[in-house]
Amino acid sequence: MARNAAIHLGRRGLGALATGLAMAAQARAQSADPLPSWRPGPRKQALLDFVAAVTREGGPDFVPPPERVATFDNDGTLWVEQPAYTQLIFVLDRIRALAPRNPDWQQDPVFRAAIEGDIRGAVAGGSEGLLRLVGAAQAGQTPEAFQLIVSNWIGSARDARWNRRYDELVYQPMLEVLAYLRANGFITFIVSGGGVEFMRAFSERVYGVPPQQVVGTTMALKPGEQDGRIVLTRESHVDFIDDGPGKPVGIARFIGRRPVAAFGNSDGDYQMLRYTTEGAGRRFAMIVRHDDAEREYAYDRDSHIGRLDRAMNEAPGRGWQLISMKNDWARVFPG
Amino acid sequence: MARNAAIHLGRRGLGALATGLAMAAQARAQSADPLPSWRPGPRKQALLDFVAAVTREGGPDFVPPPERVATFDNDGTLWVEQPAYTQLIFVLDRIRALAPRNPDWQQDPVFRAAIEGDIRGAVAGGSEGLLRLVGAAQAGQTPEAFQLIVSNWIGSARDARWNRRYDELVYQPMLEVLAYLRANGFITFIVSGGGVEFMRAFSERVYGVPPQQVVGTTMALKPGEQDGRIVLTRESHVDFIDDGPGKPVGIARFIGRRPVAAFGNSDGDYQMLRYTTEGAGRRFAMIVRHDDAEREYAYDRDSHIGRLDRAMNEAPGRGWQLISMKNDWARVFPG
Numbered sequence: 103m104a105r106n107a108a109i110h111l112g113r114r115g116l117g118a119l120a121t122g123l124a125m126a127a128q129a130r131a132q133s134a135d136p137l138p139s140w141r142p143g144p145r146k147q148a149l150l151d152f153v154a155a156v157t158r159e160g161g162p163d164f165v166p167p168p169e170r171v172a173t174f175d176n177d178g179t180l181w182v183e184q185p186a187y188t189q190l191i192f193v194l195d196r197i198r199a200l201a202p203r204n205p206d207w208q209q210d211p212v213f214r215a216a217i218e219g220d221i222r223g224a225v226a227g228g229s230e231g232l233l234r235l236v237g238a239a240q241a242g243q244t245p246e247a248f249q250l251i252v253s254n255w256i257g258s259a260r261d262a263r264w265n266r267r268y269d270e271l272v273y274q275p276m277l278e279v280l281a282y283l284r285a286n287g288f289i290t291f292i293v294s295g296g297g298v299e300f301m302r303a304f305s306e307r308v309y310g311v312p313p314q315q316v317v318g319t320t321m322a323l324k325p326g327e328q329d330g331r332i333v334l335t336r337e338s339h340v341d342f343i344d345d346g347p348g349k350p351v352g353i354a355r356f357i358g359r360r361p362v363a364a365f366g367n368s369d370g371d372y373q374m375l376r377y378t379t380e381g382a383g384r385r386f387a388m389i390v391r392h393d394d395a396e397r398e399y400a401y402d403r404d405s406h407i408g409r410l411d412r413a414m415n416e417a418p419g420r421g422w423q424l425i426s427m428k429n430d431w432a433r434v435f436p437g
Numbered sequence: 438m439a440r441n442a443a444i445h446l447g448r449r450g451l452g453a454l455a456t457g458l459a460m461a462a463q464a465r466a467q468s469a470d471p472l473p474s475w476r477p478g479p480r481k482q483a484l485l486d487f488v489a490a491v492t493r494e495g496g497p498d499f500v501p502p503p504e505r506v507a508t509f510d511n512d513g514t515l516w517v518e519q520p521a522y523t524q525l526i527f528v529l530d531r532i533r534a535l536a537p538r539n540p541d542w543q544q545d546p547v548f549r550a551a552i553e554g555d556i557r558g559a560v561a562g563g564s565e566g567l568l569r570l571v572g573a574a575q576a577g578q579t580p581e582a583f584q585l586i587v588s589n590w591i592g593s594a595r596d597a598r599w600n601r602r603y604d605e606l607v608y609q610p611m612l613e614v615l616a617y618l619r620a621n622g623f624i625t626f627i628v629s630g631g632g633v634e635f636m637r638a639f640s641e642r643v644y645g646v647p648p649q650q651v652v653g654t655t656m657a658l659k660p661g662e663q664d665g666r667i668v669l670t671r672e673s674h675v676d677f678i679d680d681g682p683g684k685p686v687g688i689a690r691f692i693g694r695r696p697v698a699a700f701g702n703s704d705g706d707y708q709m710l711r712y713t714t715e716g717a718g719r720r721f722a723m724i725v726r727h728d729d730a731e732r733e734y735a736y737d738r739d740s741h742i743g744r745l746d747r748a749m750n751e752a753p754g755r756g757w758q759l760i761s762m763k764n765d766w767a768r769v770f771p772g
Contacts, residue, residue, distance in 0.1 A: 168641065168647050171649075245689050245693070246695075289649070291649075298690075298693070299693070302693045306503065312503050312694075313692065313693030313694050314506075314624070314626075314649070314650070314691065314692045314693055314694065315649070316693065320690060323686045323689055323690060325682040325683070325685055325686055325708070331711075331715045332685055332708055332711050332712045332715060334685055334686060334689050347660040348660070350660055350667055350669055351658045351660055351669060354580050354658055354669050355633075355655060355658060356649065356691060357648065357649045358580070358633070358634070358637045358648030358649055358651065359647075359648050359649065360581075373660070373667055376666075376667050377667045380666045380667060
């Protein structure tokens, strides 16, 4: 049958056939082990079983491809969030870079701390002070110009502990989960407290997640005109916080469909995990627990960043998979 | 080569091969005429030329598939918007249905007009009155429950002039454009002043546009809990209006990428069309002009709904394709 059909294939048909063959090759490669950086065990198996169940046509748990929505938190789930959120480090670097043009910032203790690279001092002003820093560091440009600034920063800034770029401090096992789900017809979304335009500056290149599949915290955008062109300007106030109870709101607003699988690491993901697994039919939720001080960090209930307490307590009762970074991951970073 | 490769195909490989063959068949079918409901002429040719140019690998205008973002207005561009927006007819029907449970509405002239089916009286209260009707008709449910209400209404309500369901009053030539662009690697989005959850109730079935690719006006969502489950409730106030200058904002916010092609029909699309064609590289914009009173409606500069004035004046200078429904469309509706 394939041979007869091939006779009728035109130039575009051959392209489509090549696509088919490439997909076949991909399918073969994946039948080996789609998650090579995961150690065998019940958590890895739970994910494999879930995907097998929801993709089995005619099976009781089958989910049609358009409904295979999977959502991923970013900080602490896809990349490192210690000793401070990467976006906070970006904000402080940016405040330092802009300081010469803003001499009045020296009069403000929060800004002075930021300029001096004193993270503790910069966050001592609480969320009010932090929002002022975030506003000053991230406002005034078009979304495109801002993403270029972020992109350039990501290309040069380095984490102090590993001397690696921040986009190299992503978790290899989670990159494999993203690719594995997509290969099985899932649509992968990022749903994170991070700034949406900050994440869009690298999400496609690093995670394979295009901008329209990134849901995050947003700063207000003001439409205007400049030199005869429409220009959108990032204002200095946050108009939606995509964290905690905001995550189901962000999902409903941007995606419009309840996820069948969700991945998080902290209590900021608690509502997203619940919103996912409270849906009808088979669902899957996973929590990355940071218990590996040697290869990454160990923190949970008492951490100021990525606190994991309530979600961990309720994980067993809700059927959420609690991943041990130390035991379940054969490797942490790519390369 | 195809035969050798086929020997190695497993069960999933055969599925992929079948997909390849199906795509080849699709490609063959489309090489005939992807837009059979469009009469030959310069406007049809302009669209064909644009798609050929941006999909020609190695060509000067090539746009990689992830950047092939195309945005479509809904009311008046994909379906009929006269004699009143379909969503307004839904709102009035819903007010009537809820009236017995809300006897106090009889004291309010705007609500009384709505209950009596008097569209003129219902809109006489201006946008303030209209927003109260919209709030009363569309608030209080979860997004899922609201979409079910809309879906049931669409399944039963009928337009008075044609005695057809509203989802049958979509424009066949535009359905062909949606399919044609998708077949050429475009991602199609709806960007409309209509309510996002109203449109999501039928966009996937009718237009092939999944919920995450629908950008629209939003009502605030309030997160809460009920019977041990997370529940989002639609509040009665609108928190984002995706019309006019709001369209570029909605595009930047939800899509995160400037479209390369945009389709509209009124001055409410003016900013979206500009935002699209002011981008660098080859771009395409099209305006559906309603000049066919016999088969549909004829209206432009003086219409209260779908007013087309400034966008029409500037179309030639900006290189926007101004479509004549009467001359360019061989047929208007499907079936």
